[in-house]
Amino acid sequence: MVGYVETVSNGNQLLAAALMGSFTMALSGAVGFVLWKGPVGLARFIKRQGITSFAVSTNQWVSRDVYNSLSRYVYENRIGNFSRTIALVSEWKDKGDLLNSVREHSYGLGLGWHVFTFGKTILFAQKSRVEQAGTEITEEVTIFSIGRSPKTLQRLIDAVTPVEDEDGIRFFSLSKDGWKKQARIITGGLDSLALDENIKTFFRNEVKFYLNNRARYHDLNLAWKITFMLHGVPGTGKTSVIRAIAAEFAFNICTIDLKAVTTEVLNNAIAQMPPKSILLFEDCDGMAATANRSSTNKIVKLKNKDGDESPQSNNVSDALDGYSVDLQGFLNVLDGVIPLNDVVVFMTTNHIERIDDAVFRDGRTDHVIELPKLEPQL
Known part of the structure; x- marks a missing residue:
């Protein structure tokens, strides 16, 4: 590379220094890119191959019951030293009509990462919030388990899904x-x-x-x-x-x-x-x-x-x-x-x-x- 620079610069020291600096920066960038993308890509590959996930959100009515029940379960079974974020949950309780309502408060799952147990299995949860168009806000809880089998997550969802009577009018x-x-x-x-x-x-x-x-x-x-x-x-x-x-x-x-x-x-x-x-x-x-x-x-x-x-x-x-x-x-x-x-x-x-x-x-x-x-x- 030095010989190539000397030939191109034709003895011009300033041009030679500029060319060497450019080559050095390009080489450093390429090495840095490989060193940064390599671990990130490896981590993503391991996550795809060795971790199973399940996500449920509030953006559809049909999933809200499962979302609320799952969030409550994670909050009640979290490992405290790893999960220290909690949220204030507010709910209106009607007293006859909407004009005579009172707001009741309780504590629930906060935003961020949580570690909790399901039986003897340790699972991970991430609660996030996405603002949609207008004033609508969607919350999402994603559950992660180590391993490629979805059976543990399926058992968890089956356990927390509210059971409804199929007869009658809702x-x-x-x-x-x-x-x-x-x-x-x-x-x-x-x-x-x-x-x-x-x-x-x-x-x-x-x-x-x-x-x-x-x-x-x-x-x-x-x-x-x-x-x-x-x-x-x-x-x-x-x-x-x-x-x-x-x-x-x-x-x-x-x-x-x-x-x-x-x-x-x-x-x-x-x-x-x-x-x-x-x-x-x-x-x-x-x-x-x-x-x-x-x-x-x-x-x-x-x-x-x-x-x-x-x-x-x-x-x-x-x-x-x-x-x-x-x-x-x-x-x-x-x-x-x-x-x-x-x-x-x-x-x-x-x-x-x-x-x-x-x-x-x-x-x-x-x-x-x-x-x-x-x-x-x-």
């Missing part, structure tokens, strides 16, 4: 922490109801058409949803019909009180709904989200067997101040402005005349059904 209510699972209710399908057969057939056919035509909705650039408004005097079985449909077609039921949430909370909740759910808005009359702005409504009624229709009053509810979701925000939900796919929407009311006409426009509400009052059989 109810969700909206809290300040998002959707909360409530107790399951065992109930029958539409055949268990003392309801006119024409009405049962109508609901079956409409829901089946919706379920069997997902591609058609997408081809027409429509949200894959169907919306029902059920109305009638108290005691006609509006809630019972919804539960029966949920039982017959294996839907979840997610309930939202429009008087207790803001438009932003409503939008976020809909975007995070569990799949294959009924989105239920009960008692929609008398609130700002649906209040009638005029004195007339064009209502489509489902007549009873005798062909009679009961008259409706046109009283509009006052005292709407203090409610959070306005009409435009609610219409955006029905329009599917927020992604509203794989959802059946039900609204119920005892006073259909109090609902604004805009709620019933095509594309927002597909069917407005009056459930007739049941008459005693002689």
Whole structure:
């Protein structure tokens, strides 16, 4: 190399020094790169070949129960000298409604690395946090075990996964922490109801058409949803019909009180709904989200067997101040402005005349059904 430099520099000492410096820096960089990348690459190779991992996060509703249960298990079984980071876990406890809630605190798994035991096996956990678009934050826990077999991790996940009863309807209510699972209710399908057969057939056919035509909705650039408004005097079985449909077609039921949430909370909740759910808005009359702005409504009624229709009053509810979701925000939900796919929407009311006409426009509400009052059989 020295001879090559002397030949190129042709006796110019300054040029020779510059060339030697350049060659020296290039050689040092190459050696440093090899020395740095070599151990890093070797470590990554050993990790891929000798370590098994499992990750679960909060970015999907279906994995949140496992995430919470796994985090709690790691926290309760950590080896203290190696795992010294803890976090404050806050949870809203409802007292009747979202406006009367209290926040309860406990301690849980902190960010970073943890060492814990599962039986007689030592495992490693890493909790990390990723900020998504907007204000959404995703947390993730990754479990590592030494060895190539995933059996230990599979046994751990099986042990911490909550066991759920497969029978009955699963109810969700909206809290300040998002959707909360409530107790399951065992109930029958539409055949268990003392309801006119024409009405049962109508609901079956409409829901089946919706379920069997997902591609058609997408081809027409429509949200894959169907919306029902059920109305009638108290005691006609509006809630019972919804539960029966949920039982017959294996839907979840997610309930939202429009008087207790803001438009932003409503939008976020809909975007995070569990799949294959009924989105239920009960008692929609008398609130700002649906209040009638005029004195007339064009209502489509489902007549009873005798062909009679009961008259409706046109009283509009006052005292709407203090409610959070306005009409435009609610219409955006029905329009599917927020992604509203794989959802059946039900609204119920005892006073259909109090609902604004805009709620019933095509594309927002597909069917407005009056459930007739049941008459005693002689």
